[in-house]
Amino acid sequence: MLPPGPTGKTRADGARETFLRGPTAIQELIEPMVSGKPYPIKGLLIYGMNIFHTLPKQERTRQALRNLDLVVSIDVLPQDHIAWSDVVLPEATYLERYDDVWACAHKTPYIALREPAIEPLYDTKPGWWMARELGNRLGLEEFFPWEGIGQFLNRRLSSAGLSVETLRAQGGIAIQPGKPYLADFVADNTSPFGTPSQKIELYSDALAKANLAPMPNFESTPEPPAGFYRLIYGRSPVHTFGRTQNTPVLHAHTPENAVWINDEEAARLGLKDGEKVWLENQDGARSGPVAVKATPRIRKDCAYMIHGFGHNAPGLTRAHGRGASDTALQTRYVLDPISGGAGLRVNFVKPVRGN
Amino acid sequence: MPTRYAFSIDLDRCIGCQACVISCQAGNELKDDETYIHVGEQIRGSGKTLWGSFDHHRCFHCADAPCVAACPTGTLSKWNGLTIVEKEKCSACGYCTDACPFKVPHIVDNHVSKCVACLDQVKEGQAPWCARTCPSQAIHFGERETILAEARAKVAALKARHPNAQIYGETQLGGLGLLMILLDKPEVYGLPLDPKAPETMKVWQSVVQPASSGLSVLAAGAMGLMFVFARRQHGKERAEHERAAKQKAALQTAQPKATETHHD
Secondary structure, three states: OOOOOOOOOOOOOOOOOOEEOOOOOHHHHHHHHHHHOOOOOOOEEEEEEOOOHHHOOOOHHHHHHHHOEEEEEEOOOHHHHHHHEEEEEEOOOHHHHOOOEEEEEEOOOOEEEOOOOOOOOOOOOOOHHHHHHHHHOOOOOOOOOOOHHHHHHHHHHHHOOOOHHHHHHHHOOEEOOOOOOOHHHHOOOOOOOOOOOHHHHHHHHHHOOOOOOOOOOOOOOOOOOOOOOEEEEOOOOOOOOOOOOOOHHHHHHHHOEEEHHHHHHHHHOOOOOOEEEEEOOOOEEEEEEEEEEEEEEOOOOOOEOOOOOOOOOOOOOOEEEEOOHHHHHOOOOEOOOOOOOOOOOEEEEEEEEEO | OOOOOEEEEOOOOOOOOOHHHHHHHHHOOOOOOOOOOOEEEEEOOOOHHHHHEEEEEOOOOOOHHHHHHHHOOOEEEEEEEEEEEEEEHOOOOOOOHHHHHOOOOEEEEOOEEEOOHHHHHHOOOOOOOHHOOOOOEEEEEEEHHHHHHHHHHHHHHHHHOOOOOOOOOOOOOEEEEEEEEOOOOOOOHHHOOOOOOHHHHHHHHHHHHHHHHHOOHHHHHHHHHHHHHHHHHHHHHHHHHHHHHHHHOOOOOOOOOOOOOOOO
């Protein structure tokens, strides 16, 4: 179990009580924002996340935003949710700001300095500056016992025997040999697995003790209704989540997504490759228009699209209105009982012609 | 003996991520809609017989490059095995677009647009942007002998999985400066088995170019004819290029990836 929170109170998102671990996204906070239970939520600060391309049930998200007294958004772009914000704090881009050091374990562990390449072009501030200024004004000075980012970074780096200056002198990155193989651990009699047995556990005593299935149980998901396809989604190697569709060179390369439909199914439906359709889900939610990609690369009972398109944000002058949004078509989800992670591939769509 | 450079592209390692396309655009400071590299996909069969491979359409840097032979202004020339470009010399005549058996060069904003082999980088001892960027090490660059030896070893290892695996470009047009490691026969990828300069090139090389030094009446007349012919061909090429670009926009290629909770 997670340790109790600082207040020891029930958390609205169900972490520690409903779920063994905390939910991995904030979708479980939306209903509490609407209902006020188990306690009222009055404000939301959104940082570097486009909630309309992250959270299923967009209508409930809109309802939650209407209920809140204060919505503050920090972003580098006028994303979809900016128009729903009471206060917008424009952030400097990553090329214009310091960020926390980037520390990466895995195969090749490294610590990297993240420094600005240029001064901010516009009236923007880095996220660390906003956090500190807001924190100090809210009486949270004890969490910001540093003057500037340099002092903060130097303290962080000192644990690795580094400083901003020494790290910069070696090219901004300190690389260490990794331990990618089990043999690397066997040699010094340690384990890379944080389990009681120090092995990969297929049967988990920890889960059994929490009255959860110690072995994963397969639970079948509903089959698509007649005429519908299971909506599955993934990534394009060209785009990162929902945040790069407006980037000029990436937009020029992949300006919109397409809906993949099995070529034989498309032929049966009389859909031509490249033809624009709307997608309508099992609850009547719509997104599009989007081009059909008729391909043998997908099963006959599924429709696939790249996530992150179908922006409804006029400020994103290139991406606005291009392609379809998988999130807009996710009006249902199921939860993993252990982690609280949302399973979104339980929605079904059909292509619809016309406007 | 001067160095002979070459690229190799290993279609077994290519994951279709388009990083080479974007780094080429960024490194060469191209306009957003100009690209020297196109990465597409080849698909055949369905279900259990489904077969797929990515393919790359870009300059092959032919040793006997028809574009260089056709170029009347010296914009295109050979340098250590690479077909290099001096854009400021280009008159946008479009002869190269007709001469290339792979339909690679095209005219953008009144100059030739094709791989420039990142000459500034290579002269500084760096590999071209595409080779430096490729996250799966599918693109290599170096001395052609070394690149060819690597490619041969790779093909030998591929034979067990892909019996038709082969190197494309070992001998064609004097040996290509870009060796493509194919998983199947060249025709599967739409690559010509015996790429040749078009027949009209022979007229150009045997009559027009030699005669043009003296600029006889005959040569002037022939040049005029060639110009009309090339412009017509170039018009066709431009239409073909625009059609291909539209098709590309319509067919978004992407690899479905298993991602679950991290979702923004």
